[in-house]
Amino acid sequence: MTQSTGGGRPRTRRVTLADVARRAGVDKAVVSRVVNDDPLLNIRPETRARVTAALKELDYRPNVAARSLRTARAGTIGLFIPDFANPVYAEIITGAETAAAERGCALMVGSSTAGGGGAQSYLDLLGQGRVDGLLLAGGTIADEEQATLADRGLPWLFVNRRGPEAGRHVILDDVLGARMAVDHLLDLGHRRIAHVGGPAGADTAHRRRDGYATALRRVGVEEDPRLVVQGSYGPEGGAQAARRLLDDPEPPTALFVANVTSAIGVLSALRARGITVPGEMSVIAVHDLPLAEHLIPPLTTVRMPLRALGARATRLLLSVPADHPVEEIVREPIELVVRQSTARPG
Amino acid sequence: MTQSTGGGRPRTRRVTLADVARRAGVDKAVVSRVVNDDPLLNIRPETRARVTAALKELDYRPNVAARSLRTARAGTIGLFIPDFANPVYAEIITGAETAAAERGCALMVGSSTAGGGGAQSYLDLLGQGRVDGLLLAGGTIADEEQATLADRGLPWLFVNRRGPEAGRHVILDDVLGARMAVDHLLDLGHRRIAHVGGPAGADTAHRRRDGYATALRRVGVEEDPRLVVQGSYGPEGGAQAARRLLDDPEPPTALFVANVTSAIGVLSALRARGITVPGEMSVIAVHDLPLAEHLIPPLTTVRMPLRALGARATRLLLSVPADHPVEEIVREPIELVVRQSTARPG
DNA sequence: CTGAAAGCGCTTACAG
DNA sequence: CTGAAAGCGCTTACAG
Numbered sequence: 001m002t003q004s005t006g007g008g009r010p011r012t013r014r015v016t017l018a019d020v021a022r023r024a025g026v027d028k029a030v031v032s033r034v035v036n037d038d039p040l041l042n043i044r045p046e047t048r049a050r051v052t053a054a055l056k057e058l059d060y061r062p063n064v065a066a067r068s069l070r071t072a073r074a075g076t077i078g079l080f081i082p083d084f085a086n087p088v089y090a091e092i093i094t095g096a097e098t099a100a101a102e103r104g105c106a107l108m109v110g111s112s113t114a115g116g117g118g119a120q121s122y123l124d125l126l127g128q129g130r131v132d133g134l135l136l137a138g139g140t141i142a143d144e145e146q147a148t149l150a151d152r153g154l155p156w157l158f159v160n161r162r163g164p165e166a167g168r169h170v171i172l173d174d175v176l177g178a179r180m181a182v183d184h185l186l187d188l189g190h191r192r193i194a195h196v197g198g199p200a201g202a203d204t205a206h207r208r209r210d211g212y213a214t215a216l217r218r219v220g221v222e223e224d225p226r227l228v229v230q231g232s233y234g235p236e237g238g239a240q241a242a243r244r245l246l247d248d249p250e251p252p253t254a255l256f257v258a259n260v261t262s263a264i265g266v267l268s269a270l271r272a273r274g275i276t277v278p279g280e281m282s283v284i285a286v287h288d289l290p291l292a293e294h295l296i297p298p299l300t301t302v303r304m305p306l307r308a309l310g311a312r313a314t315r316l317l318l319s320v321p322a323d324h325p326v327e328e329i330v331r332e333p334i335e336l337v338v339r340q341s342t343a344r345p346g
Numbered sequence: 347m348t349q350s351t352g353g354g355r356p357r358t359r360r361v362t363l364a365d366v367a368r369r370a371g372v373d374k375a376v377v378s379r380v381v382n383d384d385p386l387l388n389i390r391p392e393t394r395a396r397v398t399a400a401l402k403e404l405d406y407r408p409n410v411a412a413r414s415l416r417t418a419r420a421g422t423i424g425l426f427i428p429d430f431a432n433p434v435y436a437e438i439i440t441g442a443e444t445a446a447a448e449r450g451c452a453l454m455v456g457s458s459t460a461g462g463g464g465a466q467s468y469l470d471l472l473g474q475g476r477v478d479g480l481l482l483a484g485g486t487i488a489d490e491e492q493a494t495l496a497d498r499g500l501p502w503l504f505v506n507r508r509g510p511e512a513g514r515h516v517i518l519d520d521v522l523g524a525r526m527a528v529d530h531l532l533d534l535g536h537r538r539i540a541h542v543g544g545p546a547g548a549d550t551a552h553r554r555r556d557g558y559a560t561a562l563r564r565v566g567v568e569e570d571p572r573l574v575v576q577g578s579y580g581p582e583g584g585a586q587a588a589r590r591l592l593d594d595p596e597p598p599t600a601l602f603v604a605n606v607t608s609a610i611g612v613l614s615a616l617r618a619r620g621i622t623v624p625g626e627m628s629v630i631a632v633h634d635l636p637l638a639e640h641l642i643p644p645l646t647t648v649r650m651p652l653r654a655l656g657a658r659a660t661r662l663l664l665s666v667p668a669d670h671p672v673e674e675i676v677r678e679p680i681e682l683v684v685r686q687s688t689a690r691p692g
Numbered sequence: 693c694t695g696a697a698a699g700c701g702c703t704t705a706c707a708g
Numbered sequence: 709c710t711g712a713a714a715g716c717g718c719t720t721a722c723a724g
Contacts, residue, residue, distance in 0.1 A: 014475070016701060027711045032703060042709060064474045065420070066701035068411035069716045076476075084436035084455075085636070093430045097457065106476065109430075109455045111443065128410045129360070130422075130452065235640040261637075268640040290431070291607075294581035294614040296642045362717060373695045378719060388693060412717035415700045696723085707712080 015058045024054040031055070035062060068129065076106040077317060078131040079159075079310075082138045084111055086233065086261065087289050088306060092137055092159065095310025103318050105132075133317045135159050138202075155322040159313045161203040167325040170313045172304050174204050174286070177334050178211025178256070181284045181302045184336055185254045186219055189344050190282060194227035194252035196241040196266055198259060202233070208258045208286060227252055231262050238265030246273055253345040254282035260289050260301055267295055267341075278343035288337050298339035305332035361404045370400040377401070381408060414475065422452040423663060424477040425505075425656075428484045430457055432579065432607065433635050434652060438483055438505065441656025449664050451478075479663045481505050484548070501668040505659045507549040513671040516659045518650050520550050520632070523680050524557025524602070527630045527648045530682055531600045532565055535690050536628060540573035540598035542587040542612055544605060548579070554604045554632060573598055577608050584611030592619055599691040600628035606635050606647055613641055613687075624689035634683050644685035651678035 017035075021028035026047060033041040034051045043051075054060075068074050079096050081089040093109055100107040108131060133155035158169035185193050195212045198205025209228065216223050226248055231241035238257060242265070245252060257263040263285035267277065275281050277297055285292075288303035309330050320326050363381075367374035372393060379387040380397045389397075400406075414420050425442050427435040439455055446453040454477060479501035504515035531539050541558045544551025555574065562569050572594055577587035584603060588611070591598060603609040609631035613623060621627050623643055631638075634649035655676050666672050 014701090017703095018701080028701090029703080029712080030710060036703085038704095044709070047709085061474050063415070063701050064476050065411050065414035066716090067703080069409070069415050069700090069718085070702045070704085072716075074411070084430070084439045085433045087431045087433065090429070090431035094457070106454075107456065108452075110453065111440070128407050130410050235637050239640060264637050265640045268642055268644070271642050291581050291610050294585060294611045296614055296617050298614070360717090363719095364717080374717090375696080375719075376694060382719085384720095390693065393693085409717055412700090413719080415702085415716090416718045416720085418700075694724090698720095698722105700718090702716090704714095706714105708710090 014063065015060045016063070017060075020051070020054045020058055020060050023058065024050040026051060035060075072129070074130055074132050075104070076108050076131045077133045077135065077314065078108045078110065079135040080110050080137065082111065087291075088233075088259070088261070088287055089137060091306035092310035092313075095307035095312075096135060096314045097310075098307075099311040099314035100318075103315075105314075105318065107314075133157070133322075135313055135317060137161070153322050155317050155320065157313055157317050157326060160309060162327075167327040170309065170316055170326065170328040170330060171203075171207075172306075172309055173329050173331070173334065174207035174304075175211040175214065177286055177302045177304055178208040178258075179215040180334060180336055181256050181286065182212050182215035184284060184300070184338070184342065185256065185282060186215065186221075188254075188282065188342060190254040191221055191345075192224075192227070192250070192252045193221075193254045193256060194229070194245045196229055196231045196238055196245070196255055196257040196262060198230075198262075199232050199237070200230055205230075205233075205258055212256055231258065233259045234261055235265030235268070238262030239269040240265075242266040242269040243273070246270075246275070252281070254342070255284070257283060257285040260285045260287040260292055260299065263299055264295065267299070271296075277341050280346055282342040282345070284342055288335075292337070293339065295341075297341050300339045300342040301337045303335040303337050305330055305334065308332040360409065361406045362409070363406075366397070366400045366404055366406050369404060370396040372397060381406075418475070420476055420478045421450070422454055422477050423479045423481065423660065424454045424456065425481040426456050426483065428457065433637075434579075434605070434607070434633055435483060437652035438656035438659075441653035441658075442481060442660045443656075444653075445657040445660035446664075449661075451660075451664065453660075479503070479668075481659050481663055483507070484550075499668055501663050501666065503659055503663050503672060506655060513673040516655065516662055516672065516674040516676060517549075517553075518652070518655055519675050519677070519680065520553035520650075521557040521560065523632055523648045523650055524554040524604075525561040526680060526682055527602050527632065528558050528561035530630060530646070530684070530688065531602065531628060532561065532567075534600075534628065534688060536600040537567055538570075538573070538596070538598045539567075539600045539602060540575070540591045542575055542577045542584055542591070542601055542603040542608060544576075544608075545578050545583070546576055551576075551579075551604055558602055577604065579605045580607055581611030581614070584608030585615040586611075588612040588615035589619070592616075592621070598627070600688070601630070603629060603631040606631045606633040606638055606645065609645055610641065613643075613645070617642075623687050626692055628688040628691070630688055634681075638683070639685065641687075643687050646685045646688040647683045649681040649683050651676055651680065654678040 017028040017031050020031045031051055077100055097107050135157055137159040138161055160171055162169045197209050213223055229241040229244050231237035257266050266283060270277055270281055277283055284300045286302050288301040292299040292301050312330050316326055363374040363377050366377045377397055423446060443453050481503055483505040484507055506517055508515045543555050559569055575587040575590050577583040601612060603612050612629060616623055616627055623629055630646045632648050634647040638645040638647050658676050662672055
């Protein structure tokens with residue numbers, strides 16, 4: 001039907017199973033089984049050789065639409081992230097891409113904000129059979145949407161956040177990561193340690209704040225509510241939070257920042273106020289990115305296993321039935337990366 | 347066939363056109379035409395109402411696999427970027443997502459590096475009919491691969507880079523952007539201006555270097571080859587390049603950096619050497635990101651219309667036949683964003 | 693104004 | 709050991 005493009009140049013017609021079968025002198029069912037490595041196929045070596053040769057000569061590639069229609073599987077999973085500009089998600093994507101490729105699956109990455117569709121768009125993907133499962137990283141999702149997801153009977157998983165209720169998520173040990181950061185400050189001798197937290201709705205922000213509180217409690221330091229300021233996961237929120245903390249009559253000597261992106265703003269705000277780091281203020285943040293080493297001063301961070309998170313989530317999505325609960329904390333090591341933004345209190 | 351998931355919970359069977367047709371008491375051909383807004387369809391209002399109602403009641407969603415198989419169109423375009431961690435691409439993605447959604451198209455974003463597949467993976471996408479067209483942003487592609495792309499007769503486009511030969515690309519006016527940056531430094535009175543360039547293979551790096559040379563030539567400043575250093579599009583490459591320039595017996599008074607990410611490293615290297623910005627050295631970079639404002643000092647940049655680039659590329663991909671040449675420079679305004687990293691020479 | 697039918701390219705039980 | 713056939717869910721000329 002479509003022998004040529006609109007532009008006129010003849011398009012090489014798609015090679016189908018039937019073409020290969022004709023060339024190899026077998027039925028297309030045989031070719032299909034060869035292509036899919038059917039273990040039940042008992043084929044004479046010379047026949048297989050003919051098929052393999054024809055496959056190669058014609059450069060056959062299965063039509064995914066036909067295959068999906070027949071098998072009711074798309075061979076694709078979707079990953080939705082709130083923002084492509086946040087490099088933290090880049091690591092998760094990389095992990096997911098690798099794991100999906102291992103399983104012969106394509107990964108479709110989308111952002112929940114852009115594209116106009118918003119929250120509805122990924123539900124559509126599932127409904128249309130475009131993907132076999134959905135990974136939802138960050139962002140927010142209404143209870144109603146979650147119910148719809150469950151109804152469809154297709155697998156989906158929250159990544160790096162817990163859902164409003166049901167247990168289908170895989171997360172990192174943010175409590176531990178936060179504790180490691182605060183412990184580092186405590187070990188250096190700091191006692192008046194403030195927390196530049198994440199945004200109100202974020203599940204990770206909540207858990208990191210928990211870790212902060214736990215670490216202080218363990219050494220008998222009483223938490224001062226004035227020292228906990230809600231920020232955002234961006235530079236601007238970090239800068240605002242830092243300015244607020246500096247206005248305190250009894251300012252802290254160290255800051256535990258919930259996110260490295262936020263720390264960029266924290267450092268710039270401190271600098272604007274003429275406060276030296278780490279001389280007058282120590283700063284540590286969650287997540288290690290390549291740029292952390294090039295901030296001024298080079299930033300001490302806690303490196304979280306983001307890539308492992310993406311990979312693990314993908315594997316669970318592809319292996320655990322849609323109606324089974326999944327509540328996993330990725331246990332890959334969390335690492336303290338000491339650079340030059342932390343020191344003993346002046 | 348698949349009435350229940352592996353886990354046992356009954357899955358609500360997919361609603362098909364036949365289901366809707368039965369409920370509305372019409373043929374499925376009619377439903378199909380209603381769903382697709384067939385302008386040739388002449389239908390009695392009450393019939394249409396029945397169909398519309400059935401559609402809604404059953405929450406019908408067309409199966410994309412069946413539709414693709416029938417129409418030989420995937421309704422999806424692919425966008426390949428070299429690295430998800432580079433926020434510059436985030437802007438391009440956002441533009442592409444929006445434009446694709448406008449056309450009722452899904453966007454499949456992938457990275458050419460990860461996933462193991464490498465350069466071959468997007469060729470597979472085309473071959474399998476998974477996408478109707480391909481946007482290739484950055485990265486490198488062999489001549490042979492380009493030939494394969496052309497053979498397939500499917501549309502593809504280089505984004506933000508030109509191909510090895512044939513004219514199928516949409517790019518920004520990097521020459522102008524670079525000239526604007528260097529002109530700003532010249533206007534401030536600088537004459538010994540160095541260039542921290544991009545990586546050797548990058549087409550954008552080449553064009554920005556051209557703009558640098560042109561700007562100098564225009565005011566009669568002779569270019570000193572020692573002041574042009576090849577970097578990378580990352581902090582580390584920027585830091586190395588900056589150190590090299592500082593070792594020059596006759597160091598520059600200003601740096602034009604090919605990329606904002608690279609500039610992060612430049613600023614950190616200058617600081618490590620105790621050189622003040624902008625007091626002893628002015629710094630300006632291409633691309634404006636939110637973090638530019640929070641660098642130390644806040645970085646003067648040239649903002650390029652990256653989002654418009656993504657959108658324009660998507661629209662061209664979907665409208666220009668595969669065998670027509672496309673060579674477009676996006677003409678949206680380029681903007682100089684003056685912050686605190688540039689000043690008159692000390 | 694609406695319906696019947698063919699067919700897109702696969703996979704998979706089943707027959708021989 | 710290999711082939712014939714049915715059918716996944718759509719769309720689209722065509723018939724009436």
